[in-house]
Amino acid sequence: MKEGSVAVIGAGKWGQALHYALSQKQECYITSRTKRDIKNFTDLQTALSCEYLVIAIPAQQIRTWLSNHFEFKGQKILVASKGIEATTGKFLNEIYEEFIPTQNLGFISGPSFAAEVIKGLPCAIVLNSLNKQLFLEFEKFFPNFIKTYYSDDVIGAEICGAYKNVLAIASGICEGMDLGNNARVSLISRGLVEMQRFGSHFGAKMDTFIGLSGAGDLFLTASSELSRNFRVGLGLANNKTLDEILKQLGEVAEGVKTSYAINSLNKKHNIYTPIANEVYSILEGKNPKDSLKDLLKN
Numbered sequence: 001m002k003e004g005s006v007a008v009i010g011a012g013k014w015g016q017a018l019h020y021a022l023s024q025k026q027e028c029y030i031t032s033r034t035k036r037d038i039k040n041f042t043d044l045q046t047a048l049s050c051e052y053l054v055i056a057i058p059a060q061q062i063r064t065w066l067s068n069h070f071e072f073k074g075q076k077i078l079v080a081s082k083g084i085e086a087t088t089g090k091f092l093n094e095i096y097e098e099f100i101p102t103q104n105l106g107f108i109s110g111p112s113f114a115a116e117v118i119k120g121l122p123c124a125i126v127l128n129s130l131n132k133q134l135f136l137e138f139e140k141f142f143p144n145f146i147k148t149y150y151s152d153d154v155i156g157a158e159i160c161g162a163y164k165n166v167l168a169i170a171s172g173i174c175e176g177m178d179l180g181n182n183a184r185v186s187l188i189s190r191g192l193v194e195m196q197r198f199g200s201h202f203g204a205k206m207d208t209f210i211g212l213s214g215a216g217d218l219f220l221t222a223s224s225e226l227s228r229n230f231r232v233g234l235g236l237a238n239n240k241t242l243d244e245i246l247k248q249l250g251e252v253a254e255g256v257k258t259s260y261a262i263n264s265l266n267k268k269h270n271i272y273t274p275i276a277n278e279v280y281s282i283l284e285g286k287n288p289k290d291s292l293k294d295l296l297k298n
């Protein structure tokens with residue numbers, strides 16, 4: 001292993017933005033399935049031989065990728081994805097822990113649109129890990145325009161990052177239906193309460209929900225067309241099919257599959273999640289106007 005070396009795996013929007021950020025203070029490699037003309041683009045084996053890895057591939061692909069391509073050699077890893085595995089209802093930390101020791105794992109959360117990070121605009125994120133030493137090592141790699149905070153609430157960060165994408169779809173639907181600012185902010189506020197209720201069931205810390213990982217990322221994603229999930233919601237409100245919307249998007253919108261995961265988890269654990277339920281139902285063909293009536297009634 002090349003000591004002190006850093007690589008990003010996954011050269012999508014977020015991977016490229018993180019690569020830009022992490023290249024400010026040191027050399028940073030990047031790799032992806034599709035070869036790209038980016039400085040320090042390398043092959044997977046070279047990237048995997050780095051001591052520090054930042055992995056930015058979609059949540060639903062992680063298990064297969066880890067099974068087929070990853071070999072643990074003691075690397076320290078920051079997970080940049082946000083989502084819940086739809087087929088199993090597992091949070092990303094649970095999947096990674098099947099392949100990598102917990103002490104080698106950290107998870108990025110907080111409000112951070114790739115499109116702004118890649119321009120060097122300031123932002124604040126949280127590096128979540130049960131191993132504070134891992135945070136201290138990764139923290140040094142981030143440029144001055146990114147303020148990093150530490151938290152040990154891995155499960156809280158995972159739930160916030162995943163759930164807010166579903167709520168961003170709901171908010172996009174609300175915007176697309178022209179329901180007004182009062183409705184959108186009511187939805188976001190109740191969404192935060194719902195996300196907290198869901199999180200508390202799995203042992204998340206309540207403070208996480210009012211910080212950058214929770215309210216921070218939710219307010220960002222649920223109020224801007226820069227969010228792919230918000231744009232999925234806009235499309236659904238305008239009667240586009242999900243296939244059309246996703247094809248046009250051409251990038252991952254994690255909230256779609258995560259809605260299915262939350263739907264199974266809330267049934268299994270009997271958690272009251274009215275907004276996520278309606279997003280799931282709309283994805284399954286319910287008319288958003290009927291969802292609105294049901295949300296106002298219940």
Ligand SMILES: NC(=O)C1=CN([C@@H]2O[C@H](COP(=O)(O)OP(=O)(O)OC[C@H]3O[C@@H](n4cnc5c(N)ncnc54)[C@H](OP(=O)(O)O)[C@@H]3O)[C@@H](O)[C@H]2O)C=CC1
Pocket residue numbers: 010011012013014015032033034035056057058059061065080081082083112113114115250251252254
């Ligand atoms: N964009 C953003 O602002 C932010 C995104 N995130 C999260 O980061 C994750 C990635 O998002 P983002 O980069 O924007 O998504 P994109 O759709 O832009 O890119 C996805 C990346 O994943 C790679 N990929 C897709 N499928 C596989 C697979 N089966 N095996 C290996 N690699 C695969 C693609 O590789 P290739 O193109 O080479 O084929 C591509 O590099 C998501 O979980 C997202 O929620 C988190 C914070 C901010």
Ligand SMILES: O=C(CO)COP(=O)(O)O
Pocket residue numbers: 082110111112113114165168217220221226227228229230252253254
């Ligand atoms: O997580 C994000 C910003 O923090 C990006 O959100 P979208 O995936 O909805 O674009």
